[in-house]
Amino acid sequence: MKNMQQLELDLALPIPSQRHHRAIERRTDPMFLRDQFEGVGKWGLPFVRRQNIDLEDLNLISCTNCINDEREYYDRGVHFFVDDYNFEDIYLSPEKTFSLYSQYRFCCIPDFSVYPEMRMWRQFESVAHSRWCGAWWQAHGMKVVPTVTWDGYSSFEFCFEGIEQGCIVAIATYACHGNEAAYMRGFRAMCERINPSAVICYGEPFPNMPNNVIPIPACPPRCLHREIRKRNRRLMA
Secondary structure, eight states, X not given: OOOHHHHHHHHHSOOOOHHHHHHHHHHTOHHHHTOSSOEETTXXXXXXXXXXXXXXXXXXXXXXXXOTTOGGGTTSEEEOOSOGGGTHHHHHOHHHHHHHHTTSSEEEOOOOOOOTTSOHHHHHHHHHHHHHHHHHHHHTTOOEEOBOOOOSGGGHHXXXXXXXXXOEEEEEOTTOTTOHHHHHHXXXXXXXXXXXXXXXEEBOOOTTOOTTEEEEOOOOTTHHHHHXXXXXXXXXX
């Protein structure tokens, strides 16, 4: 039996409250920690693995044009080369958009922006969000293509991390032709680090890019909606 002194000590200990238990549950929730997936490198970024993806007759559709039951376009890959607010929910609540995006041939990983105006911690945060979304999709059976974006030399330390060697990757050039030299420095660094088996290039490739670059004409995000409306009008005529 405990002696009187020990009992007094036990009674003095605080009893964990219900609020305390809820706080513990919240801070250990995997969706708060984002630690469900294998981490690699200096920062433990989620790891996106290489997958076999059919690139025959390749075409892309913007995430802003994705519609349920639009089966005519399910053989396309989905790209996210649009403003971030269009796809932030994929990181915040990935299950809400899973049924929509999983219908397509593959998805390029969301292209969270890495702007030169951003401080480095914000650039890194964008890359981390992108890798996490890719790992989550892969864990749920989707085919994904890592989207790679970068800024200056300082971003090279993390912008190419968390992607398996030999992956097919996606890049965008459609807004970068005013600074070819800087873009190609990042492109060469990306190729050295990842050694991609193929590069899906949204926009016109630069002349010095290798033969494994697959160009996809850049299309304004809403142009496909116009195509769909025109097609529907023809069917109703």
